Amino acid sequence: MKPADVITLGCRLNLAEGERIRAMLAGETGLVVVNSCAVTAEAVRHTRQAIRRARREQPGARLLVTGCAADIEREQLSAMPEVDGLIANADKLDARAWNVPAAAPPVPSGHSRGFVAVQNGCDHACTFCVIPQGRGPSRSLTIAEVLQEVGRCMDFGAAEIVLTGVDVTSWGQDLPGKPQLGQLVLAILEEFPQLPRVRMSSLDGIEIDPLLFELFASEPRVMPHLHLSLQHGHDLILKRMKRRHSRRDAAELVDRLRQRRPDLAIGADLIAGFPTEDETMHAANLSIIEELDIVHGHIFPYSPRPGTPAARMPQVAAPVIKQRAADLRGRVIQRRERWLDSHIGKPLQVLAERDGTGHAPDFARVAVPDGAAPGAVVTVTPVAHEKGLLR
Template identity: 30%
Template sequence: MKKVAFYTLGCKLNFSETSAISRMFEAKGYEKVGFNQDPDIFIINTCSVTDNADKKCRKIVREAQQINPDGYVAIMGCYAQLKPQEISEIPGVDAVLGAAEKFRLLELIDTFEKAPSGERGRVLASPIEDAIAYHASYSLNDRTRTFLKVQDGCDYPCAYCTIPLARGKSRSDTISNVVAAAHQIAARGVREIVLTGVNIGDFGIIDGERRSSFLELVQALDQVEGIDRFRISSIEPNLLTDEIIAFVAASKRFVPHFHIPLQSGSNKVLGLMRRRYRRELYQDRVARIKSLMPGCCIGVDVIVGHPGETHEEFLETYHFLNELDVSYLHVFTYSERPNTPATGIRPVVPMKTRSERSQILHVLSEKKRRHFYESQVGTTATVLFEEGDHEGNMQGFTGNYVKVRAVFDPLLINETKKVVLRQVDAEGLMEIAEPEDILV
């Protein structure tokens, strides 16, 4: 049978879906190979959160053509749903599949015969309103941990975001299906599951009706034997309830790590963004977490240069974050996305100013991360060890997301061990100085 290769751009959700689709190919007898191993078929799963993601897609198509000029190239994912006609005109693209079609790829394209030279790619992309089915997905064999999709789509019309246009309305799996998937993953020897989705705090909507809640989901997963730890990938602050925080604090398996989007520390800009909370609620969520889990890691998404953001409002964000007890930042430079309300907001922040603000927050993030790491020095933590590097070392993460470096030991790969955290090295990693620092 033909050889197929996959390339994924974007988020954890995309990785889980790519992995699920690749297993569908393997079940049909296709041989999954690396991207540079002369595959007959290239499947590229795209992202369109920023303009740069679109450019990356084009670059990957060019790379595929260089590897195998006769290879069949199919594009799916968010960019494919948003701009199918534009993608179909990229030289070398044979098919474009939208959100409602990507899991039917093998059904819709049975022969994978390349189109004659000069012909545009075939477009198989329905309106986003047709993307109503839920497709369960999880990643396997890609990383030490598994990304388990529990929810898809989003009903939050944030001014800057195309995700509702690319993935459709919020919808979820059932709790029983998610628990069954967790048992399957545990049987593969995976130690950590990361719960992922577009808006996982909104978990529980099935066929347009709310049937359950995210709290009920995490309570059920906490009973799954064989998984050492569960991690929540990202959750909106207005959906992160006191009950969820308290449950994680007392949980057997859910780790003390939250990633909570903020986007701006200015209430005026949050209003322009159409976010569903204000900075006071965010501050309250952080305080609540730290009161129950002082060593909890808290990551923050923040956007700089959103239309209407003045210098004073950016400084509001900076000072708010500087004073907040959080551990690291994911900084996004605003980029214009077609058909989003933000494109009509004035004034527009110049690109040079956006870049300057981004750099300032990147520096703050490193300061926050190092401060958090140093606060953990001398403590005992459980580390899940991963593959080694080329320098005789290996790395892993604690439950509260401290990245640890140790001397390579093949017996430690995919094992959880208690360790003493000794010092932060010059590269900003937590270092285990001696083998005896690994306790059990």
């Protein structure tokens, strides 16, 4: 029978957890796990598609579903004939839930980048977000636990560590003394001087502490790539989302960082068609892409999620949401094209990955020379770009 297969959808935290599940299930056969996502209605649709596809491809396997959708969409997923069982999201890293030995050894991922989930859950109550229902309250790994995970990833060849979580900048607030994220990043850099790269996943800009700011601004091993959990460019919508930052807060943060580190690349999550959004608000969402020079954009068409306050607000028509999401994507593509143009003819230090591409420090995706070993940092001077890939 085939070895256990783990299919992961959604965020980088889910990717990190998927690797842990794969490690726990090493040696198991005849099992398919769908590690699901429920952040939007579209994500749930992709989860259902993945379940059906997995059943078609492995009709005789035992198919289990875990992840956020396994909690938030429990009744709907358990009713699917393809599904043999559900594992609660809170239990998915517990070997007992899978009936495997707790001491099951980890296996090499073979990835050039290691994803380390330093934090899980969320204590905030954004009006559009269902994830706290599937992830629970914020809880952090200790510094010692994170260092152990980083060391494990490096043992398996990772040359870049990506720190991930649901609300990464809340790391430490549940630990004794309430350490801040900057302290964790500094501890990693000091413990592993041979580690070439540390990259941060999505951050809440209003919670970036002074030490983390300084590391972003001046530490070459912290990659010049800041992905903001921004969500919108209009202050009234941000207020209705129950976000804790304003448009000005985001702009001032980016401006202060770029004064210190001009090569900083900005990414952002943006929601299109949030309830009550009018054309003026949509225009503000578009214009913040220009103001912050967002080149890594994650655009989410708003979809009402069960039990959230935003689902009870006046909704924007679905065709309008679709068009506004397309407008946002188009604007990001325009900024990204100009940004990629600026890389032409400049030597880049690229971390080679298994698929023949890699990423520059600012997360530009680059084709690497044939024969470049995954995990090696190679110098590439692009001469052109096509479909978002520097060549």
